Amino acid sequence: MCGIYGTTLPYTKEQIQQKLQRTQFRGPDQMGVQSFDSQNGGIHFGHNRLSIIDLDARSNQPFSYEEQVxxxxxGEIYNFKEIRAILSNKGYAFRTTSDTEVIAAAYLEYGQDCVRLFNGMFAFVIYDVKKQLLFGAKDRLGQKPFYYQxxxxxxxxxxxxxxxxxFNEQLSISQEAxxxxxxxxxxxxPNSIFNEVKKLEDGHAFTYTLGSKSFKSWAYWDIAYPTAPQYSGTxxxxxxxLENLLTDAVLHRMIADVPxxxxxxxxxxxxxxxALASKGADKRVKTFSVKFNEDGFDESQYAQKVANHLGTDHHVxxxxYREGLSLIENFSYYYDEPFAxxxxxxxxxxxxxxxxxxTVALSGDGADEAFLGYHRYSRIDKMKSYFKIPYIFRKPISExxxxxxxSRHKAIGEVFSSKNENFVYLTSLFRPNEIWLEEQKDPYNFKELRYLMHNKKDIYERAGDLDLKTYLSWDINTKVDRATMAYSLEARSPFLDYRVVEMAQSLPTEFKYQPGKQKRILKDILYKHVPQAYFDRPKSGFGMPLEVWFRKDLKDLVLTELSIxxxxxxxxxxxxxxxxxxxxxxxxxxxxxxxIWKLLVLRQWLTNNGKSISIS
Structure with a gap:
């Protein structure tokens, strides 16, 4: 887990070092800068390293292999040992035990198809000396960020x-963003807060040809759209x-040379x-949870129960609000785009x-999207009953x-005014034309909508697909990456192993979702390891008491920052x-x-970034 940087622009070495220092929290163990002269001008690579695999300096980056790449x-390539064994049999020599060197050798052997071999979370760029191009890629589910201009x-x-x-004077803030x-x-x-900067899309690779300065990107992987292979077993x-696959995904993510x-x-x-990590570990696993003292926000006792049963070394x-306030005040420094x-x-x-x-922590991110765990999936059942009322009668009731x-009446009104279940689901994600917003452009004009607007899968599967391509990618992955990297901590999610996602997509809906029992198959696996009684309670999100803090301890902050x-x-x-x-x-x-939170974040970002940058 690290921070990468590169450019063909003529920045000085000192400027590049300052660019790396800006995000040194992503990798404080070593900073490397290297420049390469080519027939098409200079190329500069930079890297902030958080040492996880092969802690030796021989694995520092920028990394060169045979002076060809x-x-x-x-990020991490979790199956790097298996790939290295194949390449070794083909005659490739390795001087490190890192996954970095495996990427370089795999590129020499397989070219741009190498990315299809990698099981991991990653964003990388290779300078191919012979072909005079840059080749890069981002992992399938978009866990690692990649911005480019x-x-x-x-x-x-x-x-x-x-x-x-x-040091970039070409940027303008995007009104659309x-x-x-x-x-x-x-x-x-693929947008960013700046018009001129884009994000590489999930499961995409690219080439930048140095001579012609031409850029080309393409998808090398996608979720099963619009249909998925069907699992044929019982x-x-x-x-x-699934338990065997999840166990393998967990064990691969436990490979590390650090705690x-x-x-x-x-x-x-x-x-x-x-549970699966404890089963596969050779010593007590350390576990971690957060506790808030406000009523309704302290769920640490549930984590403690599970920890006691599994025998983990648990930390609460x-x-x-004081510690929360310090993070709020520095929020935009780490997230560096508005994020609410x-x-x-x-x-x-x-x-x-x-x-x-x-230095490494496993997380449970990705399960709700792949295995239909969000509350809004259960609401689909309730919404279906509304559609038994003819639209001609629903419309005036809606108004x-x-x-x-x-707000509950308004939400039901949105449902009543929807012509089909697809738009009902969309309004559960994002309600357009809220009274506090100025008139907006069509909020549903985004290409990921195709994952919902077809009839090849049922509404539950299509809703899950949309969330995998939007909420997981745009929100969850961003949140986890920035929150953990702010403190030089690597987060790994076994549920985002693409093999797990592909299997989840192949399963019949009733294996994952039944009325009153979401994530059915995951729960049945879990109950083999932890008593079911521990989980007989409503699902809750990972929240904090902002509602209370904004009325009490943070009231002055809100009224000052959001004055008229x-x-x-x-x-x-x-x-x-x-x-x-x-x-x-x-x-x-x-x-x-x-x-309030959404506008506090935007206000902070604009204050820190928008004073001399135009909005267009």
Missing amino acids: HLVFN LSPQGFEFASQISSIQL IEQYLGWNSVPL YEQATKD LGVFLSGGVDSSLIA IECD DASAIPSMLLAKHTKKEV LLKLSPN QNLNEIPGIRPKVVSKLIQEHMECKWNHYTV
Whole structure:
């Protein structure tokens, strides 16, 4: 896990070092810069290393192999030992025990198809000396970030946008990106907050030809769209096969030359990962959870129960508003694009204190999308009953409900006005034309919509596919990467092993979802290891008490940062309406903490970045 940087632009070595220093938290163990002279001009690679595999300096980057390829790489290739064995039999020699060298050798043997061999989370760029091009790729599920800027002058890439932003006078803030952020809580791929900078899409590779300065990208992997191969075995056999596959995914992610632990919330996903990790470890596994003292936000007792049963070395991290405030004040430094998932703060707290004990932590991310675990999937059942009412009658009822100040009534109104189940599901993700927003462009004009808008799968599978391509990619992966890398901690998720995702896609819906029993197959595997009674409670998210803090300890922060004067400087909103929502929140009339948090984040980012940059 590291931070990478590269460019063909004529920055000085000192400037490149400053670009790397901006995100040195991603890899504080070693900073490397190397320049290469080519017939088409200079190429500069930079790397911040967080040492995980082969801690020796021989594996430092930028890394060169046979002087034919030069490489910068962020992430992990979990099956690197198997690939190295194949390449060794083909005559390749290795001087390190790192996965970095395996990538370089695999490229020489298989060319651009090498990326299809890699099981991992990664973003890398190779300079091919002979072909005079840059070849790069991003992992299938998009766990590792990759930003780039193309211009007539050249090409620049980095793990975080702030490295590209430094010493760059060509950037303008994207009005479209701000509108997307206000709706989705993040800036969707392939866009970034700047018009001139893009994100490489998940499961994509690219080439940049140095002579012609031409860029080409393509998808080398995708989820099974629009149809998926169907698993032909019984439910009992699927349970065994999935447990074996998950066990293999966990064991591969436990390969490290540094201390390793597990994030344990006490929910189904993290408990299953902790159980499989404990089974495969040769000593007690360290586990970590966060505790808030506010009512309704302390679920640490559930994690403690699971930890006691598994016999892990459990650590409970206690948090109050003071520590939360310090993270909020520095939030945009680490996320460096507007990002409004409030669970980012407890994720940072968890990472901050986990890093004191370990350098790698396994997580349960990705299970809800692949195995249909979110509350909104169960709501589909309820929504279906509404569609038994003819649209001609639903429409006027909808208009009345939308006039209600009650948010639940408004939500039902949105459902009643939808012409089909696809748009019902979309409104559960993002409600357009909220009263506090200015008029927006079509919020549903994004290409990932195709994963929902077809009839080759049932609505549950299509909803899960959409979440894999949007919510997981745009939100969850961003949150986890920035929160953990802010404290030089590597997070690994076995559920995001592409083999697990592919198997999940092949399973019949009823193996994963039944009314009243979401993530059915995962739960049945878990109950082999941990008593079912531990999980007989409603599913909860990974939240923090912002609703309470905004009314009490952080009230002055909210009222100062989101004063009417400051609200007038935020594009895309109706300041007077927002001011009224804030007042309602402070008076405990309604809970508007999500709007408040979203605007606090945007206000902070614009204050830190937008003073001299135009918005267009």
